[in-house]
Amino acid sequence: MNTQALDRRALGRTLTKLANASAVELAQRPLREPPASHARRIGITGAPGAGKSTLLGHLALQRACNGRLGVLAVDPSSPKSGGAILGDRVRMDELAGASELYIRSLGSRRTSDGLADNMSEMLDAMDDFGFAEVLLETVGVGQAEYAVRVQVDTLVLVLLPDSGDTVQAMKAGIMEMADIFVVNKADLPGAQKMATDIKRIAAISRQLQGAWIPPVLLASASQPESIETLSEAIDRHQAWLTADPRQQALREQRARYRLKRLLEIRAADVIARQDAAFFTAPLERQLELALELLVSKTFSL
Template sequence: MTSTPLDRRALGRTLTQLANANAVDLARRPLRTPAASTARRIGITGAPGAGKSTLLGHLALARAANGRLGVLAVDPSSPKSGGAILGDRVRMDELPGASELYIRSLGSRKTSDGLADNLPEMLDAMDDFEFAEVLLETVGVGQAEYAARIQVDTLVLVLLPESGDTVQAMKAGIMEMADIFVVNKSDLPGARRMATDIKRISAITRHAQGSWIPPVLLTSAAQSQSISALSESIDRHQSWLASSGRTEALRLQRARYRLRRLVEIRAAEVIAQQGAEFFAAPLAHQLAQTLDIVGKTGVST
């Protein structure tokens, strides 16, 4: 349990500052020691329209007894205006008891991996404010987006009944990364058949000895027992992570993702600031020479 009351205003300011920080500001932030990363991270991902926000809201209320709980929900930003509707926050705020949670909507901005700009640093900030658990909802993913897997401890993939084509398209990517499969809106026709299809796909996937076997669950916002079953599956996966020693590997992957994103952000900032002058700069010339040498020698980058 936390020892101090949550300062919502201070947390809100911190998250806003981080969301708007440039690459240099982010790089100056001190690296966290493993002991400082205390909040459990649960990711909710899946195709748009799968009911992720409502499911996440009910799950958050079910898990609120585990300690201070926050929700970070990523909404797609307009590529034209850069704005976002942030409807996830609206849907979750309507749930009874949501006032006891900290819910923050984030625009995806320039990212294309289902997450939001500077999200790793914002997740670190949740640790600073003594959150026991953070639920992260992504924009909606397909087979190419893998960043959500790196940023969370437990990844829940939410699917809809009669979305066989979606499963077929996703099975080469996020289907292989999910820790828990959920067929949401299970009162709709075809839910059980959908769950059977997922189990069939999972059964032909190779699993190393001692690895986690993702369960397949049926959920509905109208059935509280299904939310409880999902929460219990998350707890089981968290226990497995702790006993299998996989936590350190996840931290290493997150550090690599953060470094790559900082380089990408800084490169975009330099190009935006200098425009055509950048391509005539010595740095660009050296980069071109390096790439030419790599291409001729066949050295892998």
């Protein structure tokens, strides 16, 4: 348990600065001291309308007793204006009174993988501010949300009864991504059938010896015991992770994702700076010029 009071203003300024930082600014940041501990990272993903925010709100209240808890909720940004409604913060206002609970809504901005710009750095900041756990809610765009798998330790996939997500899950490989399946709004018709279908798919999926077997749970905001069951499943997976030899591989994947995002952002900046004449050149020449600009002193690390 972190005994030092959370400096919300300092954390807010830090996250805002990181969210607005360019790729070059991030790359030029001084090396940070290793944090005393790393926060447990729990990802909540699923299709829009699956009730992720409501479920996350109840789960946050359930898990707030485990230590300082952060909630990072990503909302889709408009591709035209760049703005975001940030409705997750509105839906979770009732949680704001908890002294050790911090909620931050983020616009997805230029990302298309369900997360937000510079998410790796913001998650690092949560470690620096002594959080025991961070709940990360993705945009909710379905099959594109692959990046969250690398960023979190435990991934919860939220589905709706009779929503057709079972077939989509098989197509997108989500059965291999999720650590816990939750059929939300379990009081609706078709919830039990949905859970049975997911279990059937999981049963025929090839599992390595000793691998984690994802549980399939039914949940509803009106059933507090179902939220407690989900929280207990997360604890079991976290305990299993302590003996999982693949943690080093996960850290390497996070480093690869961070570098890939920095390069993508820098490439987008280079392209945005070019005038119309640049794009009249043959495509091969455009590529050569763009690569030269990426490694030039102007954009160098």
